[in-house]
Amino acid sequence: MTTRAAELFQQLIDQGQPVGEVVAVDKFFVKVKGLQPINVHALVLFEDGTQGFVRSVERNNVYIFSMGAKAPLVGTVAVRYSPQLNAAVGESLIGRVISPTGVPLDGKGPLRATDSWPIFHSAPAIHERESLDELLETGITMVDSLFPIVKGQRMAVIGDIKTGKTTLTTQLGLNQTGKDMIVIYTMISKRQSEIDALVAMLEARGAMEHSIVVASTIFDSLVTSYLAPYVACSVGEYLWQAKDRDVTVIYDDLTSHAQIYREMSLVSGGSPGRDSYPSDIFYIHSSLLERAGKLHRNHRSFTALPVVLAAGGDVTAYMPTNIISITDGQWILDSEVFKDGLRPAVSTTLSVTRVGGRGHTGSQQDVAGRVLRAMTAYRQALEFSHFGAELSDATRDELRVGALIKSICTQLPGESLPIIAQQLLLDLVLSSKPSHDFSDIKRLKNEAVKAAKTISQTHSYEAVRSQFFTAQGVKEA
Structure with missing residues (x-):
């Protein structure tokens, strides 16, 4: 026990704080006789400098969780340090x-x-x-x-x-x-x-x-x-x-x-x-x-x-x-x-x-709903494709859109996209046709980030979206 801890312990005793004696120890769980009155979660200081907080209070005994590396020994005196744990x-x-x-x-x-x-x-x-x-x-x-x-x-x-x-x-x-x-x-x-x-x-x-x-x-x-x-x-x-x-x-x-x-x-x-x-x-x-x-x-x-x-x-x-x-x-x-x-x-x-x-804004909620529906259709089309049957044009398009959404949503640790760029990318893919080439996803993400930065009071999202779609050769839906 350090000199400072000993002085603090004696100071608490002199102040008339409630005291008790350790009568049983099970690992970190300490039973103290006395120490009344005291409340649950009160902070307790033991004579050896160890601290603990009150787990429960009975008529004659108080049960404490010891916070030290070693629990106090039987016979150690305990005193209330604070009415609550801070x-x-x-x-x-x-x-x-x-x-x-x-x-x-x-x-x-x-x-x-x-x-x-x-x-x-x-x-x-x-x-x-x-x-x-x-x-x-x-x-x-x-x-x-x-x-x-x-x-x-x-x-x-x-x-x-x-x-x-x-x-x-x-x-x-x-x-x-x-x-x-x-x-x-x-x-x-x-x-x-x-x-x-x-x-x-x-x-x-x-x-x-x-x-x-x-x-x-x-x-x-x-x-x-x-x-x-x-x-x-x-x-x-x-x-x-x-x-x-x-x-x-x-x-x-x-x-x-x-x-x-x-x-x-x-x-x-x-x-x-x-x-x-x-x-x-x-x-x-x-x-x-x-x-x-x-x-x-x-x-x-x-x-x-x-x-x-x-x-x-x-x-x-x-x-x-x-x-x-x-x-x-x-x-x-x-x-x-x-x-x-x-x-x-x-x-x-x-x-x-x-x-x-x-x-989310109204347009962001709309894009989110369309993406979730597209992903549901993608999973269903993927399951159907496992049967080896000939796929319709609509099913192939669902697989294409779903794969593109997965590519856009895949981000390595440390890779960050502003939400406007995310919205532009997802909106673009959902509005695209099979003839559009989006093989270079990294380039597409970079261009979406640049486009998102141009949004201001004079350049609305709709205007930037239109320019971004045109640059990628996609007609607006």
Whole structure:
């Protein structure tokens, strides 16, 4: 125990804070006799300098999750440190990599947090919220044009292992460079190499200037990893509510978080339910995700992107269905789509956005509807073509259009397209004929980006669309 911790412990005792004695320890789960009065989630300081937070309170005993690398010994004295668990927050955290306990992990010196914020903060009330209608551009055609997300929305990213979930969310964050948006990446129980790779990419792309990384590794304690998404949410809430900033938080991933909480609950004596998860597993994630939204008083947004593993591609499993029922839509990344070469491997049959369409204009909604119908016709024509029967001209055209849409929607990591360019490309393909040659997709994308930049108050979308169609030799529908 350090001298500073010893002085703090004695100071709390002298102030008359409630004290108790450790009477039992099971791994990180500590039973303390006394320590009354105290409330759930209160912060406790042990005599050896270890900290913990209250899990539950009984008449004579208090049960605590220890946050240290080693749990306190039986007989150790405990004192109430704070009535609630707080996170150190501040704008100085932007550009930093921190642990859930507030320890800097990037070697850039100590943190200069200017304030604190409750880790288990209540979500804004309904009357404090505002309708969501501002598009959050990701630069990804499959997302922006077909399954858009608006600022303040809760959008789940669900898929099997190695289907591009982290790549998709990282691309979304990178596309916010140069915009008034703070992106917080929450790495829950990850390998150190994965954390280093993310930070290196953000720094290489200049995105670290508007990013915060809250990371816990597989070697951190379960309690620390459990707190990671709540700490990230608190850091984002402070910037959103106190500093009037738009914030996006990526939780990567909540499946690992649920497994951590399951183990913590089993150790603490909780009753197991389906798949051995505790009965309150839905609550711990709904209480986290419902903190997202848009405030009426400052018109700023807090967007949440929970990443969920669907083992074997089973989106009907317990955790995926839990998160789907909480969020406002989901991007489903399908392994079969991934094998087919589409990047990102977003399934057009399973993905849905319940709010994102509000961020589209009328023409964008029209193009999105036409593309989805064209992709449905493409899948049906593809199935029919496997029988080896002679195909009609209409069926061959459906296959051609579907293949072109897939080529346009395929984007490598780091490749970004503005939504107007996406709309021009999709509109062009849907209006094209079999005689048109679109073999050079890369050139077509570059020309669409150039055309999109010419849109202004004097050059409307319709005028630019007409010029773009003419340049490609396509007559307007």
